[in-house]
Amino acid sequence: MSIxxxxxxxTGNDFVMIDNRKGLFPHNTAIISKICNRKFGVGADGLILIENHDSLDFEMVYFNADGSQSLCGNGSRCAVSFAHFLKIIKDETKFLTIDGPYEANLKHDLVYLHMRDQQCPEKFDTHYFLNNGSPHHIEFVNQAEKQDVYQQGAAVRYSDVYQPNGTNVNFVEIKENNTIYVRTYERGVEDETLSCGTGITASALAAADKGLSSPVAIEAKGGKLEVRFEQKADHSFTNIWLIGPAEQVFSGQFDI
Structure with missing residues (x-):
């Protein structure tokens, strides 16, 4: 069967997108991992299925490259752009993810993803932690570019404190002009990705504890994003938006 x-x-976080409204593509981990393999498949950080939903515009079914599932911020933004391309939606949408319903809209070639309200990230001696649909360990460093993200990230991701499911690991540098530079080791990809939407959002909220205010400008290896939010008197966050581009790169077909 050809799909x-x-x-x-x-922003460099790449995904294979499939219109699965007819239900032809199987939720098969082995097939998903092979498609995402950069040597023997299409190559991607994850695979996303757009499926029908009874009451919402669509359901986004997201798989990491290893076939595991989680919420993906950049994947959600790409799913919205893809749904717009498929003419499922116009400029606004409400859709289902593994973390429940999410809302988004498209403006000026950018996708605005409305994230869930969050408590203040947990603060520890050396790091912060926030689960915003995906778990994120956040470390503030002086020179993020010099961090060995693969080695250091893997050490934290597989450490005893985060067993049995592990965590994503973000290395964050505070720069001038209310800007942070974020590098992320992603669980499920098991490597550094060029950008991680939920990690960038978690890092921006943690940076608020360091004195940054909304909107926080984000620099990632794959490009620039923005996180907007409102902080309440109890230091929790509401009206959180992850904002950035989502672009179609190419299309094709493969046999399964």
Whole structure:
């Protein structure tokens, strides 16, 4: 059986997108891992299925490259862009994720993803932690570019404190002009990705504890994003938006 696919990227976080409204593509971990393999498949950080939903515009079914599932911020933004391309939606949408319903809109070639309200990230001696649909360990460093993200990230991701499921690991540098530079080791990809939407959002909220205010400008290896939020008197956050581009790269088909 031949399956059409589209390749999307959101600031370098790349995904294989499949219109699965007819239910032809199986939720099969081995097939998903092979498609995402950069040597023997299409190559991607994850695979996303757009499926029908009874009351919402669509359901986004997201798989990491290893076939595991989680919420993906950049993947959600790419799913919204893909749904717009498929003419499922116009400029606004409400859709289902593994973390429940999410809302988004499209403006000026950017996708605005409305994230869930969050408590203040947990603060420890050396790091912060926040689970915003995906778990994120956040370390503030002086020179993020010099961090060995693969080695250091893997050490934290597989450490005893985060067993049995592990965590994503973010290395964050505070720069001038209310800007942070974020590098992320992603659980499920098991490597550094060029951008991680939920990690960037978690890092921006943690940076608020360091004195940064909304909107926080984000620099990632794959490009620039923005996180907007409102902070309440109890230091929790509401009206959180992850904002950035989502672009179609190419299309094709593969046999399964």
């Amino acid at each position: 059409p696919f589209y390749k999307y990227q959101g």
